[in-house]
Amino acid sequence: MRFDMRIRKRKNVITRWSVRIAALFPILLLLCVAILLLSAKIAGPMDIPASRPAVIYDNSGKFIGKWDTTNRQWVSSDNMAPSIKLATLAIEDRRFFHHHGFDFQRIAQSAFVDMRSLSKAQGASTITMQYAKNLFLSNDKTWLRKFSEMFYTVRLEMNESKKEILEGYLNTIYYGHGAYGVEAAAHVYFNKRAENLSLAQSSMLAGIPNGPSLYSPFLNYDLAKKRQKVVLNTMVKSGYLTKKRAEIAYHSPLQLVRTDKKEAEIAPYFQDVVRHELTERLHISQKELATGGLKVYTTLDNETQETAEFWIKHTIPDSSKIQTALVALDPKTGGVVAMVGGRDYQSSSYNRAVSAKRAPGSAFKPFLYYAALRNGFTPATRLKSAPTAFTFDNGHSDYAPNNFGGYYADKPITMAQALALSDNIFAVKTHLAIGMQHLVQAARQAGISSALAPIPSLALGSKPVSVLELTRGYATFANEGARVHPALITRVTDHAGRTLYEWAPKKKQVLNRQTSYVLSQMMTGIFDKRLNGYTRVTGSPVAGLLTHKVAAKTGSTSADSWMAGFTPDLVASVWVGYDKGETISTYPDTGYAKTIWSHFMESALEGTPKNAFKPPKGVVSVSIDPKSGLRAGKGCTGRPTYFVKGTEPTAYCGQSKAEKAIKKKKKPRSMFDRLFHWWK
Known part of the structure; x- marks a missing residue:
């Protein structure tokens, strides 16, 4: 009984307090509203914030633009x-x-x-x-x-x-x-x-x-x-x-008339990407960018940007409707130093350097040959270049690629020569021999993020990528296997100078250093006439424009023309083609990418060492006969070729069978035998 009374008392107390709180709540609410109204009245009218748009600077601190408030x-x-x-x-x-x-x-x-x-x-x-x-x-x-x-x-x-x-x-x-x-x-x-x-x-x-x-x-x-x-x-x-x-x-007709074209400005495509990064990646509000007086410092090198724009303008005739895109970055940090997304920003603000994805053609082959070097191939490995119909997918599918122009060696050629001549048969044979998944894996590790598939045509660059993406992938080779992330913004400060964001470049070793270096030296072969064979090396039309040693690769499809390459200090990619995928048929169209890229690289590298490539430990240079893939011997033309130590050929071209047999004999082991052998 007493227990029930206690429970009732407790319930009564809770009920009384609930009623009191419920009665007080409207009073408290009204009090809060009154305080809010009084505060708002005392504060008075508000001043509309002044327009202080964010200012954008290049890597030297020079003004290049501001947040659009026009x-x-x-x-x-x-x-x-x-x-x-x-x-x-x-x-x-x-x-x-x-x-x-x-x-x-x-x-x-x-x-x-x-x-x-x-x-x-x-x-x-x-x-x-x-x-x-x-x-x-x-x-x-x-x-x-x-x-x-x-x-x-x-x-x-x-x-x-x-x-x-x-x-x-x-x-x-x-x-x-x-x-x-x-x-x-x-x-x-x-x-x-x-x-x-x-x-x-x-x-x-x-x-x-x-x-x-x-x-x-x-x-x-x-x-x-x-x-x-x-x-x-x-x-x-x-x-x-x-x-x-x-x-x-x-x-009723709307009578739309688009008039949002911006005035000409420095690196407009680059600035568009910077603006997108500020809002989408750094999550800075448009209001703050328009009124907060922010300062945005970027990776753009204005001189390099001007060089890119100059060679595009002076290479492609004004009358041509063909489009182009260029990206150049510092492979050590990933900082984008130049970007062109089209021939004329006033006519088209569409950024083909980052938004468009096109098939890279043979410019994708370096990823294949890196995978091959990691799976038993060397620059001296030979395969036959001849028309071939490939069977895959357990015999359910066929694939019959062609070499450009229908030219074939009809005999074995080395991998170094195959890359320099851009032999498609050799590429697909290699792709199938090592396993098609290895190319996908190598490209992914290097930084290619677009959709890929382990199919035979991937060896010939059938899957589309962006210009920025391909440039990032090549930067990994330039870095001897260390991958970087492309960046455009280095620092953002507020009106008082406080740092809101600061870039910290990062590298990640994703590929083998020695193999990446060997590949880079193979890629210099596209300019070396000593690798000419059933056709000329693909870089021969522009080899005379270059005084610096560069690693590069050309690429082409029926609608696209590419040239991409690097030194340890600069990597750049150029794409040329039509927005709607029109066929590139005339020679000038197919040569624009090579001409722009070569002139740009030579101008941008002015004042730097002619050869900035330095082999890492574990890499050796051997004089190789380009035809046989053997060490250059008597009567054979030698070309310096790099190998991962231990994979270089031991046999010499021009040797007789007896000489080869002597070479295979073990050397004397005792000191006396060695001395006697030396004296003899």
């Missing part, structure tokens, strides 16, 4: 078409004139919908809340940011009129393609002023801020039209339009 123009609400204001109110905040910053009815509806769908399907942000966030807040999802948003929203509502808030919102919202505000958006999309927008154009623009990259009519026209229809239907529901006017507006 498309930011403030106009009075009176100088905006009524249709853009009504369309924006309908789709973003139709109760804008009936709340004081927070639409509690919309919040409740949104919460109900979200609970039913078990997801955050609907938002409840008002125009005032969005304006406050655009002006003063970052994208951090913290309670402090949420409280700040509430504070700034109340402060705006208490100190600004509804007309001023709507005007501010329409002047700061982002519409894509660098356009901040409705005036800039009207110019970018329609080449007209905001006051002259039609209902069709206004309803299109009003739908873009919800997802600028998703609803831009330049990028996704069909999605943009669907979004426009949603805006028009919402205007009808809000009582701003009749259904008939909405239908007419939807079917």
